[in-house]
Amino acid sequence: MGILKSKKYYLTFLLPGLCFYLFSVFYPILESLRLSMYQWNGIKDWKFIGIQNYEVLYRDRVFWIAVINNLKYLAIVVGMQVFIGLLVAIMLTGIGKSRNLIKTLYYIPSIITTIAISQLFRSIYSIEPMGLLNILAVKLSQGQLVKPWLSDIHTVLPAVSIPEGWRFIGLYMVIFYSALIALSNDVIEAGRIDGANQLQLLLYIKIPMIIPVIRMSLIMCLTGALRGFDIPFLLTNGGPGYFSELTTTYMYKKAFSSLQFGYGSSIAVFIVLESFIVVWLINLLYRNNQVEE
Amino acid sequence: MSRKVRVSIALLAAIMLLGLFSGCSSAVVSMASTATESSSAETNSTVDNTTKKEVTWLASRPVDGAIDLTVREIAKKYTEEVDPNFSLKIETTTDRTSYLQKLRTLIAGGNMPDIIDIDADPYCQELVNQGLLVDVKKYLKDEGLYDQFKPVALAYQEFTDGTMYTLPLEYHVEMTWYNKEIFSKYNLTAPKTMNEFMSTCKTLKDNGIIPISVDGVDKWPVMRYLAMLPFRATGNEYIINVRDGKASLKEQTGMDGINFLADVGQYFNEGFASTDYVTALNLFLDGKSAMYYMGDWEQGSMLDHYQSGKVDYFYLPMTNNAKTAANEFCMNSGIGMAFNTKTFDANTRGFINYLIKNYGVPYAKRNQMSPMKIELPKDIQFSDLYLRIENDMANSGTNFLKPWDTYLDPDSLSVMNDNMILVAMGQMKPEDFADLMDTTIANNVAK
Numbered sequence: 001m002g003i004l005k006s007k008k009y010y011l012t013f014l015l016p017g018l019c020f021y022l023f024s025v026f027y028p029i030l031e032s033l034r035l036s037m038y039q040w041n042g043i044k045d046w047k048f049i050g051i052q053n054y055e056v057l058y059r060d061r062v063f064w065i066a067v068i069n070n071l072k073y074l075a076i077v078v079g080m081q082v083f084i085g086l087l088v089a090i091m092l093t094g095i096g097k098s099r100n101l102i103k104t105l106y107y108i109p110s111i112i113t114t115i116a117i118s119q120l121f122r123s124i125y126s127i128e129p130m131g132l133l134n135i136l137a138v139k140l141s142q143g144q145l146v147k148p149w150l151s152d153i154h155t156v157l158p159a160v161s162i163p164e165g166w167r168f169i170g171l172y173m174v175i176f177y178s179a180l181i182a183l184s185n186d187v188i189e190a191g192r193i194d195g196a197n198q199l200q201l202l203l204y205i206k207i208p209m210i211i212p213v214i215r216m217s218l219i220m221c222l223t224g225a226l227r228g229f230d231i232p233f234l235l236t237n238g239g240p241g242y243f244s245e246l247t248t249t250y251m252y253k254k255a256f257s258s259l260q261f262g263y264g265s266s267i268a269v270f271i272v273l274e275s276f277i278v279v280w281l282i283n284l285l286y287r288n289n290q291v292e293e
Numbered sequence: 294m295s296r297k298v299r300v301s302i303a304l305l306a307a308i309m310l311l312g313l314f315s316g317c318s319s320a321v322v323s324m325a326s327t328a329t330e331s332s333s334a335e336t337n338s339t340v341d342n343t344t345k346k347e348v349t350w351l352a353s354r355p356v357d358g359a360i361d362l363t364v365r366e367i368a369k370k371y372t373e374e375v376d377p378n379f380s381l382k383i384e385t386t387t388d389r390t391s392y393l394q395k396l397r398t399l400i401a402g403g404n405m406p407d408i409i410d411i412d413a414d415p416y417c418q419e420l421v422n423q424g425l426l427v428d429v430k431k432y433l434k435d436e437g438l439y440d441q442f443k444p445v446a447l448a449y450q451e452f453t454d455g456t457m458y459t460l461p462l463e464y465h466v467e468m469t470w471y472n473k474e475i476f477s478k479y480n481l482t483a484p485k486t487m488n489e490f491m492s493t494c495k496t497l498k499d500n501g502i503i504p505i506s507v508d509g510v511d512k513w514p515v516m517r518y519l520a521m522l523p524f525r526a527t528g529n530e531y532i533i534n535v536r537d538g539k540a541s542l543k544e545q546t547g548m549d550g551i552n553f554l555a556d557v558g559q560y561f562n563e564g565f566a567s568t569d570y571v572t573a574l575n576l577f578l579d580g581k582s583a584m585y586y587m588g589d590w591e592q593g594s595m596l597d598h599y600q601s602g603k604v605d606y607f608y609l610p611m612t613n614n615a616k617t618a619a620n621e622f623c624m625n626s627g628i629g630m631a632f633n634t635k636t637f638d639a640n641t642r643g644f645i646n647y648l649i650k651n652y653g654v655p656y657a658k659r660n661q662m663s664p665m666k667i668e669l670p671k672d673i674q675f676s677d678l679y680l681r682i683e684n685d686m687a688n689s690g691t692n693f694l695k696p697w698d699t700y701l702d703p704d705s706l707s708v709m710n711d712n713m714i715l716v717a718m719g720q721m722k723p724e725d726f727a728d729l730m731d732t733t734i735a736n737n738v739a740k
Contacts, residue, residue, distance in 0.1 A: 039740070042401030043419045127564045128572060128581070148564020151509075153720055237390075240509075240566040241715035256394040258704035259416065261401070 029272055036266035041259040053266035063267065065242050066250040073161045073232070073246055074225040080165025081221050085172030086214070090202065092173070093180050103177070107170035118234035121163045125149035150236055156244045160232040164225075172217055179213040180206060215286050222282070223275045247271055345378050346640045350408040351399070352385045353392035353628060359659040360462050361385065364648065366655055371647050379644055389511070389628075400425075407636040410628045413452050413459055415536075415702040417631070421458050427632040430457035432642075438649050445686075445693055446626040446664035453533055459629025460645075462652070464664040466686050467517070467588045467623040467694075468606040470595055475502055475583045483607035485619075487522070487553070490610045494560040497583050504560035506582035508573040509717075512710045514586060515565075516697055517623065518557050519713055523550045524623075524694040525615040536700045538738035542727035551716060551723040558717030566714050588623075589682050593660060599678050608685075609694070623694035624686065626664050662686060701734075708733045 036053050038046040057063055088106060092099055109117070124132045127148040137145035149159045183206060191205045207214075229248035232238070238245035238253065247267060255264025354360045361383070368381035384406070386392035396409055397416070405425060411417045420426050429450070433439040439447070446461040471483060476493075479500055484490040494504040508514045523531045523546050531547070534540035541547065562568060562582055577585035578594060598604035609622035632641065653665035658673055662683060669675060675683075698706055709730060715721035 041419065042397055043416075043423055043425075122567075125567075126572075128562065128568070128576060148567060150567035151564040151718075153718075236567065239711060239714060240718060241711055241720065253707055254704075256397060257390070257707045259397060260704060 029268075032265040032268040032272075035262055036269050038262045040261045042261060046262075049262070053263050056263065057266050057270065062242050062245065063247070063250060066238075066245040066247045069157055069242075069244065070226065070228075070246045070248075072157055073164075073228060074222065076158060076161035077165045077225040077228065078218070078221050080162070081168045081172050082214070082217055084165075085169050085217075086176050088169065088173045089176035089180055090206075092177050103170075103174065106173050109167045109169070110171045112167075114230040114234065117163055117167060118231055121159075121231075122150070122235060125159055151240055153240060153243045156236060156240065160235050160244050163231050163235070164228055167231075168221075168224075172221070175213060175217055176210065179210040183209055211286075215282060219279055219282055222278050226271060226275050226278065247274075345380075346376075347380045347382055348408060348636075348641050348644065349382045349384060349406045350630075351392075351396060351406040351410070352383050353387065353389055353410040354385065354462075355387050356385050359656060359661045363652060363656045363659065364462075367648050367651050368644070370651070371644055375647060376640070376643065379640060381644070405633050405635075407633050407641060409631050409633070411459060411631050412628050412699045413450055413457070414699045417458065418452060420631075421452075421456075425634060426458045427634050427637045428456070428458060429460050429629075429631070433460075433649075436646055438646070441649065441653075441665050443664055443666055445624055445689070445691075449624070449626040449693065449695065450629045459631045460649075461626030461664040462630055462656075463590075463627040464662040464686070465588045465590060465625050465627060466608075466662075466682060466689070467586065467625075468608050469584050469586045470577065470591075470604055470606045471584045472577070472580060472582075472603065473605050474603055475580070483605065484610050485607075487525075487610045487612050491556065494557065494584075498560055503562045503576065503582040505557070505562070505584045505586070506568070506573040506576035507561045507565040507586070508568055508570045509561075509566040509714060510569040512714075513696060513698055514573075515554070515713055515717055516709070517586060517694075518717070519550050519554045519709075520694060520697050521550070521609060522553045522612060523547065525609070525612040525617055528617050528621075528692045529695050529700075532695075532697055532700050535734065536702075538735055542730045543724070547727060548723060551726055554713060555716050555719065555723050558719065561717060566718065589662060592676075592678050592682065596676055596678055600676070617692045618690045620685075620688060621690035621692040621694075623696070624689060625693065625696065702737045704737050705730065705734045 035046075037048060037050055039049050039052075040046045092102065095102070125134075125148075127134055127146065130138070130146075133149060134146045137143070137147075147155065149155045187209070188201060188205060191201050196204065227248060228246060229252070232244055232246055233249050233252065236244045238249040242250075248271065251264050251267035251271065254260045254267060258264075350364075352361070364381070365383070368379075372379050386395055392410070396411070399405060400420070411420070417426070430439070430447075433442070442461065443464060446464045447457065450459045450461050451457045475497070476482065479496055479502075481493050481496060484493050497504040520532065526546050526549065531540060535542060535547070542551065562573070562576055565573075568576075573582075573585065574587070574591065574594060576582040578598070592599075595604050595606075608619070611619050632645070649665070653663040653667035654670050657663045657667060658670055660675070660679055669683075697709070701709065712721060712726055712729060716723060716726045
């Protein structure tokens with residue numbers, strides 16, 4: 001039991017994980033920063049070009065389309081994962097029987113492989129043969145709403161965002177549910193005694209008490225959404241045109257299809273900086289809220 | 294702390310570190326063994342039948358497709374009859390885009406496989422410039438195998454300067470398959486000119502029929518429509534000039550091609566941008582679309598309908614003042630097989646010689662067009678459809694439409710792939726597409 005008191009042993013066991021993180025995440029980020037100063041097509045020698053890639057990036061119309069698309073993607077994914085996750089967690093606390101079954105069913109999508117989810121939604125969105133969504137559209141709108149959801153330029157971006165949002169609702173539901181059931185009963189009882197109804201208890205006591213958990217979840221969700229890639233890539237690869245292009249799919253295309261590894265690296269650096277800014281903004285918001293209190 | 298606890302901690306830490314480094318060490322070992330193989334290959338000038346030799350082919354051919362099966366069959370025979378120490382390992386990625394990304398990543402990491410599949414495109418030219426690929430034309434001539442191939446099959450694999458670094462393993466022609474029942478219902482016949490073709494499409498659409506089903510996911514079927522009018526006007530001369538930055542897409546030839554794509558795009562099936570290969574084919578086979586542009590490799594799917602008189606085909610229609618003849622259209626010998634100069638030793642060369650000499654007949658037996666000159670085997674019955682297509686190919690002209698994706702540099706190709714879909718959907722003006730492509734190509738030519 002002396003081990004648990006000594007910081008030396010904590011560090012010893014944390015060290016391998018930290019080394020792995022530095023090697024697999026931190027070092028590639030530094031390498032991307034270095035490669036972004038070069039022009040390289042994967043075959044010829046690296047050619048140093050300074051900040052030229054960033055100058056091109058600034059003027060690249062498609063890149064900025066991808067950034068805006070990413071923000072829309074982010075709004076849908078965060079909206080689904082955090083807010084629906086929280087809603088489901090709150091509802092779960094209110095039911096007695098079947099709670100575990102519902103938790104499991106909601107959680108299952110987060111353990112299914114990306115390929116399977118992409119194929120599932122490709123089939124759902126399909127117009128030929130008609131998928132689930134279009135079959136419903138025929139029944140509910142006499143065919144008015146039948147469309148090729150992955151080819152229509154107005155629907156393709158939400159269409160590729162929704163599978164990612166749906167996929168991890170269960171994960172955030174579990175996080176929020178654990179936070180809600182860990183709340184001290186004394187505080188909730190005190191609120192009840194003061195005359196608060198269920199809605200007031202939820203809005204003024206329970207949710208404020210789990211703000212740190214919501215903050216962490218938002219950070220995880222936002223940074224994940226900024227790096228979202230696999231499902232949009234598999235479903236449409238950014239198409240048609242650039243209507244579902246995200247910064248990550250554009251970065252991948254530029255590096256591995258266009259063979260502009262330097263330029264692709266500059267987009268990667270942008271994504272890292274974007275993630276830092278988002279985390280900083282959330283922490284700023286949290287600190288401001290705390291100061292007001 | 295007790296000795297037992299200290300030992301347990303050390304053991305746990307060692308296990309964790311082992312897991313961390315095991316991936317790296319296996320990579321180091323394989324790189325070292327590859328280096329050893331390469332250096333020993335350079336010193337050997339004769340076939341070495343004593344050491345185990347595994348050759349890896351990074352392939353982009355359908356698994357259990359005709360090429361895959363034929364090569365495996367021949368490799369097995371070679372191991373049994375010629376060199377028991379030889380074995381061929383085939384690693385396949387059938388999705389061409391994913392294959393190319395994997396190939397380029399491997400090459401960028403200095404891990405080019407022994408044998409690869411690659412088109413004679415600008416990326417292949419880069420590999421040639423770096424001395425990474427074997428001169429296949431020289432190799433075939435040195436081995437006396439050059440004249441065993443059909444001229445168009447070889448010509449397709451050449452760069453514009455006449456050099457050749459890729460070996461053809463297939464031989465194809467592309468046509469528009471059409472549904473005869475739908476056509477006769479609306480008194481239509483196979484169009485001979487582009488004007489007739491567009492008129493046919495309009496009639497079909499006006500009558501609620503999907504005129505053409507297209508696989509937009511794979512991009513190349515859409516790019517073919519873009520290339521059609523420029524090929525009729527100039528052969529491949531125009532696209533070669535565009536590639537070299539000597540011609541603009543805003544010239545008449547280019548704008549004719551782009552406008553044609555914009556016009557014909559309205560006759561593609563709804564949602565074609567996300568329609569995959571199999572769905573497009575099934576739309577046609579199920580009688581939901583009237584026309585389907587695809588190559589002879591689908592003759593197996595078409596055979597029953599062809600023999601019952603439901604399906605036929607026509608080649609690229611003509612235009613006024615066409616420079617290319619009616620018997621000149623898209624013929625190709627597909628993606629070629631290329632060899633790593635570092636590992637193309639006597640053992641590999643021996644196998645490839647054997648492959649070329651023994652490939653044509655078993656490949657043809659699988660109802661495919663052989664790129665080698667062969668006598669059709671008498672022990673199997675070739676269908677009327679096969680024999681007719683074979684005759685068409687034997688009587689084609691010297692010009693053939695070479696796909697634009699083999700001419701353009703990777704970045705220009707990527708931009709064209711993304712934006713031509715919008716042109717076909719009516720979401721991008723032809724002039725804007727031409728401007729964008731001119732700028733992109735000019736930037737890439739300058740690099």
